[in-house]
Amino acid sequence: MNHRTLFFLSITVIAVGIIGIFIQRNQAPSTTPMVNVISTDKKIITIAEATRELRPFDVLEAKDYIIRTVEAPKEGNDGRDLSSLSSMNLNGYLVRNNIAKGSAIIPSLIESPTSKTFAMHSLRGNELPYGYMVKPREEYLLSSLNVGDKVSLFIRVAEVEKGKKSEVNYVEEGQQNSSKALKKYALSPVLGGLTILDVQREKKEEKGYTTDPDTPVGKLVLRMNQQQLAELRVVEKAGEIILFPAEGSQSNKKIEMDEVLPQFRAIKELRGGK
Numbered sequence: 001m002n003h004r005t006l007f008f009l010s011i012t013v014i015a016v017g018i019i020g021i022f023i024q025r026n027q028a029p030s031t032t033p034m035v036n037v038i039s040t041d042k043k044i045i046t047i048a049e050a051t052r053e054l055r056p057f058d059v060l061e062a063k064d065y066i067i068r069t070v071e072a073p074k075e076g077n078d079g080r081d082l083s084s085l086s087s088m089n090l091n092g093y094l095v096r097n098n099i100a101k102g103s104a105i106i107p108s109l110i111e112s113p114t115s116k117t118f119a120m121h122s123l124r125g126n127e128l129p130y131g132y133m134v135k136p137r138e139e140y141l142l143s144s145l146n147v148g149d150k151v152s153l154f155i156r157v158a159e160v161e162k163g164k165k166s167e168v169n170y171v172e173e174g175q176q177n178s179s180k181a182l183k184k185y186a187l188s189p190v191l192g193g194l195t196i197l198d199v200q201r202e203k204k205e206e207k208g209y210t211t212d213p214d215t216p217v218g219k220l221v222l223r224m225n226q227q228q229l230a231e232l233r234v235v236e237k238a239g240e241i242i243l244f245p246a247e248g249s250q251s252n253k254k255i256e257m258d259e260v261l262p263q264f265r266a267i268k269e270l271r272g273g274k
Contacts, residue, residue: 042071047080047104048090054099057124059148059195060090065105080104086112092147094122113147119197122223129197130224130232132243133216141243142201142218150246151222152192153232157239159184159256187255190235192246194222 048065058064067088072078082088084107092113099105111118119129132153134141145151198221220243224232232241 041074043074044069045072045078045081046083046088048082048088050099050101050103050105053101054095054105056095056097057122058095059122059197060093060095060105060110061148061150062091065090079106079108082107094118096121113198119221122195122197124225127223127225128229130222130229132220132222132241134218134220136213136215136217138243139217141220142199145196145199145220145245147196147199149196150192151194151196151220152244152246153190153194154187154242154244155190155235155239156185156187156242159186184257186257187242189254190232190241191224191228194224194228194246197221197223 046067046069048067050065052064054060054064067082070080072081090105090110094111094113095109096111097109099109111121115121123129199218200221201218202216
């Protein structure tokens with residue numbers, strides 16, 4: 001009986017194996033179509049799309065476009081392809097033609113900030129370049145700002161209080177008393193939303209090392225119209241012109257010393273000043 005059982009088990013195993021081979025052969029063709037899924041007549045290109053209406057003389061910022069990839073015919077050159085540019089970063093590029101929102105930014109319709117004619121093509125008929133000289137204490141501006149960034153100009157002036165019987169005095173370091181009155185400064189906005197057209201850094205090997213804090217270490221070339229330049233010329237001798245990166249939430253409010261250092265105002269009131 002044991003021999004019969006082993007015989008039937010052997011026959012069963014052989015039958016199962018044969019059936020499995022046939023089933024595997026029948027299912028094999030169903031996996032074949034998954035091998036090639038990429039079309040050979042297409043290629044992937046990188047393009048930039050405008051996120052707003054772009055007009056001539058606009059200088060591109062990061063918020064003005066998005067970078068994405070699309071399929072294009074393999075044969076021929078696609079005008080939208082950004083591979084012809086040195087970088088996929090279009091910040092600072094000058095728009096030369098109208099570009100609708102959602103449309104591709106064609107490389108031939110923009111001009112690189114490294115172009116020799118960039119500054120000239122960036123100016124409208126009533127605009128002029130203005131050079132803001134960067135002093136050593138502001139050298140960080142040369143590395144933190146780029147072409148196309150927006151900046152604002154403020155003026156710092158010394159305020160003089162008239163009709164006051166009492167003055168706020170200060171004592172210089174190393175002295176017990178001083179007759180010098182404490183100067184009070186205020187910071188007021190002059191111009192905002194100015195576009196940087198060029199960032200120029202002085203080469204130290206050409207200028208030589210200097211410890212003079214007033215010797216410029218570079219220059220930021222700003223775009224201004226004639227009215228803005230006239231307003232700046234009127235006030236620039238009244239105090240010190242200071243440049244700040246422009247921000248959407250930046251306040252145009254005048255900043256006074258009493259607001260920043262209220263303790264000096266308290267001293268004045270205790271001494272009888274009004």
